[in-house]
Amino acid sequence: MMTTAAETITLTIEHATPEALAPFGQVIGRVPHVSPVSVDFYKGAVKMSYPARFSCEHPVEITVAHMDRRPGEVRYMERHFQHTQVFIPLAGKPFVAVMAPPSAGELPALDQVRAFLFDGSAGFSLHLGTWHEFPFAVEDGTDLVVILSSQTGYDLKGKDAVTEEAHGPDLDKKDIVARTGHVFRFDIPE
DSSP, rough: OSSOOOOOEOOEEOOOOOOHHTTEEEEESTTTTOOOOGGGTTTTTTTTOOOOOOOOOEEEEEEEEEEOOOOOEEEEEHHHSSSEEEEEEEETOOOEEEOOOOOOSOOOGGGGEEEEEEEEOOEEEEOOOOOOOOOEEEEEEEEEEEEEEEEHHHHHHOOHHHEEEEEEEEEEEHEEEEEEEEEEEEEOOO
């Protein structure tokens, strides 16, 4: 593992759009170019659109993460092998998500790591195996609904005392700084 200072890779924050997120997952929210379909029983008052895919091999947990601002620095990235994790904002507060596409290797492709700003009107569902860090609040007191596998909690409890990484049937959480000598940084919007 690395013991010297990490080299910084600066990320530019992009707006989260369905097209930009396609390699990582799906936007959950209103999508301008998708027309909602009326549900017959409600005479057009209820419309459904853009179904995001969700899969899980274990019982599903729906939690609420209460977040305050933290520095825009990514040391750890993780991926899930047995579920497609979902993050949905409450109260319209914006947040930033850092992701890399799924990969067959032990680490994400560092040149494919991207940061996305969600304006609070939509969330996202990750593809199976998408590398990510837990989202960053733009405002203190931001709440996100997190839909995830119960297995993730068990895997996180198996944190290695030496490497501070966690691994299990569902979770692969890696210390990017220790393994590559690089840290990702971005400026949290004001």
